[in-house]
Amino acid sequence: QLQFVESGGGSVRPGGSLRLSCTASGFTSDYYAIGWFRQAPGKEREGVSCIGLTDGSEYYTSSAKGRFTISTDAAKNTIYLQMNNLKPEDTAVYYCAASRPRHGITSVQPMCINPMSKGYGMEFWGKGTLVTVSS
Numbered sequence: 001q002l003q004f005v006e007s008g009g010g011s012v013r014p015g016g017s018l019r020l021s022c023t024a025s026g027f028t029s030d031y032y033a034i035g036w037f038r039q040a041p042g043k044e045r046e047g048v049s050c051i052g053l054t055d056g057s058e059y060y061t062s063s064a065k066g067r068f069t070i071s072t073d074a075a076k077n078t079i080y081l082q083m084n085n086l087k088p089e090d091t092a093v094y095y096c097a098a099s100r101p102r103h104g105i106t107s108v109q110p111m112c113i114n115p116m117s118k119g120y121g122m123e124f125w126g127k128g129t130l131v132t133v134s135s
Contacts, residue, residue, distance in 0.1 A: 002026045004096050004126030011132040012086055020081040022096030022126055027077045032101040033108040035059075035122070036070060036081045037115050038092035038131075045095070047112035049081060059112045063089070086133045093130050097122035 008020040020036065035050030049070040050059045058070060069082040079096060099111060102120040115122045 002031070002098060002124040004098075004124070006094065006096055006126045006129040009094060009129030009131045011134065013135055014087055014133055016086050016133070017082070017084045018086065018131060020083070020094055020096075020129060020131075021078055022080075023076065023078045024096075024098065025077070027098075029053075030100055031098050032105075033111050033122070034072070034079055034096065034098040035108070035112055035115075036079070036094060036096055037112075037122070038090075038094045039128075040089075040092040043092075045116055047115050048094070050108040050112035051079070052108045057108060059107075059109045061112075083131070086131075088133050088135075091131060091133050093128040095126050095128045097125045099123040 003025045004022050006022045031053055033050055033052055036048045037045050038048050039045040048064050051070050067085045071080045099122045105120045110120055
C-alpha cells in the first residue's frame with residue numbers, strides 16, 4: 001500500500017516562498033503519475049502540478065505556471081513543490097497523490113485536472129499540509 005508523508009507547509013507573507021516535500025513508502029515502478037493538489041476552504045480539490053513517471057512530462061495549472069516548480073528525487077522516493085511569489089489565494093491544504101496507469105489515459109493532464117475522478121483521477125493520497133499566505 002502506497003503511503004505519503006507531506007511536510008513543508010506553514011505560514012508566509014505574500015511574496016514569500018515555501019518548499020513542500022512528499023516522501024512515499026511502498027512506491028514501485030508501477031505508478032504512472034504523481035503530483036500536488038490543493039483544497040481551499042469551501043472549494044473543490046484542484047490539481048496544482050503533476051509529473052508523468054514514465055516520460056517525465058509535467059503539467060501546471062495556470063495559476064502555478066512561472067511560480068511553482070515540481071521535481072522528484074527517485075533515490076529518496078520524494079517529490080517536491082517549490083512555491084515562489086506566494087499569494088493569499090494560494091492558501092490551502094496541499095496534498096500529494098499518485099496513480100497507477102488508467103485505462104485510456106495517455107497523459108497526466110486529465111488526471112491532474114480532475115484528480116477526484118473515479119475513472120482517471122488519482123488513487124492514493126497523503127494527508128495534506130497546510131499553507132497559509134497572509135500579511
